[in-house]
Amino acid sequence: MVFQAVALLAVLGVGYYLFSNTQANLERQSIATGFGFLDKEASFEIGESLISYSASDSYLRALLVGALNTIKVSFIGIILTTVLGTIIGVARLSTNWLISKLAAGYIEVMQNIPVLLQLFFWYAIFYESFPSPRQALNPFEGLFLCNRGIIFAVPEAHPAYGAMGWSLLGVFILGWFMNRWGKRRQALTGQPFPALRLTTGLAIGLPLLVWAFHGAPTAMDIPELRGFNFTGGVTVSPEFSALLFGLVIYTSAFVAEIVRAGIQSVGRGQVEAAMAVGLRPGQILHLVILPQALRVIIPPLTSQMLNLTKNSSLAIAIGYADFVAVTNTMINQTGQAIEGVALIMVVFLIFSLSTSLFMNWYNKKMALVER
């Protein structure tokens, strides 16, 4: 009891000491405190943003732009990492010697090179090895690679695409209910219901139908070289591409190891037992291997996803305007380091805590019900 009180007092004492020092320092250097500066004009440009932004907007909006950029690169990165990591993890287990060894080499090399170095490497590739827009590499129709980034053709805007998106969303919701209903019916009557196959069919068929209904627009917005730059199409900046490449390649090596370990954790006997009761290979994967492997895979996988999000803060080193980079600019302009660092920490803590809340919920849901 005494020990605890002493420890608490010590922490409080050190805290108070630092706080009073800080107060004195701030007063002497006449740095403002508090978050009042958020409404002031930011007066710096941001290279790329998802929402409209100009230098005359407030710091708050600049920070929002940064946060959205962080979310953008993390979101796309997480999807690509999961896909690539799963492919490589499965390749590592392939019976094909060549594929397995190549995957092993990839995992070993990428895990052991610092992610920052990888980011610098990809950034250098874009800026030094790729030609100027005039001599842009054009591996196939509609795709250009140059030191201004990756430029590719996209379908021209048309109401059909919006409608397709909505129909896809509708199919997913319908699929979810169908799956639930099918499971309940199977539990009651023993008759299976092909909910997954039906949903997949609908997810492909319905958007296509909607597309055809809208007159099947095929016009493409193809990038064209005008003067020194491209117009039309979509341009992905070299900063974003380098950051995405680096993060995805680095993290997917770790994800591959996780996937491999997860699949290997399902005992041989499980598969043999499933075959013995007459399940088809697809059913074995869906009903026996995946549920058990996922229980092992998901927790470390989420922590890797969180790592990717945290590592996206390295964007500042290659000039991508993520949340940390914007905050850093803000700190340099206003001198309000404490508020800036606090903002960074709070934003990342929100990411982390919401992820771990989700994880706890998931773990509880997936935990083995022991009898």
Add this chain to the structure above:
Amino acid sequence: MTTPPVTTREHLKPPLIKIGPLAWMRDNLFNTWYNVLLTIVTLLLLWAVVPPLFKWAFIDSLWNSSAEACRDIEGACWSIIPRNVKFIFLGFFPSGQEWRPILAMLLMLGLAFYSKDRARWKKSLLWYWLIGLIVMATLMYGGVFGMPVVETGQWSGLPLTMTLSFFGMVCAYPIGVLLALGRRSRMPAIKSLCVIYIEMIRGVPLISLLFMSSVMFPLFLPDGMTVDKVLRALAAIILFTAAYIAEVVRGGLQAIPRGQYEAADSLGLNYGKSMRLIILPQALKIVIPPTVGILLSAFKDTSLVVIIALYDVLKTTKVTLSNPKWTGYSTEAYIFLAILYFVFCYAMSSYSRRLEKELDTGH
């Protein structure tokens, strides 16, 4: 009298060859139709990528030439490394004193190599490490035995990377163990302090701690007091790594069966003794492999100090590349650096895997 029916045997085919390169290829590369397809596609891809890369790296390349000569070639200009090797490795360390960081690095590597053998893991090894670190710091800083003082601002290149890694790892470990014990403690105040600390640090990126050390920390100190930039970055790395080590060690503590704690209690050992003699030796042993993993990522993470403008080996490389003479050879320089990091990290990770195998007593 009946004669037994004459049984005719079908002619059995001779067994397939089970050894030899052909059999191996059939078993490992062409065993199913999709593996045949995969193998062929992969070989074609490799054929498209490897020869040009080989040509770029080895045939058309220059290994030790002037920057001007590199402008005329198609291949890689590896010359950037030998021509700048001193700056990339040692940075701004005063000339004439280069032997000091080199000796310090050799000492550290030698010590790490010496500690590889598990038979040498005794209490004396801890003392060796302590002495080794002090000698390293003395060699780098100087000020005694006629060695001129080299301010930490001039520590750069590989010695800085090593200083940050070795001091970071050695200092973070005991703090991490204490934090883990605190988190498992029955005292609510201690426990919540440790939980808050660990979760907070693990929730934020290292870069935010480095920012804290570089822009926020000076505000914390009383007027006129300054703490050196390298030390501040080192403190940030230690605080960060300690939180991760704490989580790993907690895993080890949780894996120790209750009976061990109860046995220690029933022997009448107090908390300190039961931890030191019974629990920690077992718990720390279980978590050696993941701990090496944490140390490995701490080593990789030292490269982040580039962002707060410390001149570690990545930054000295970048400075070299910003020299107009050598601009444009980033790929070569970064590949060299990648190999450098890879060698260290691979040694550590394969060592951790070996330990895992050795320590696995099969319970």
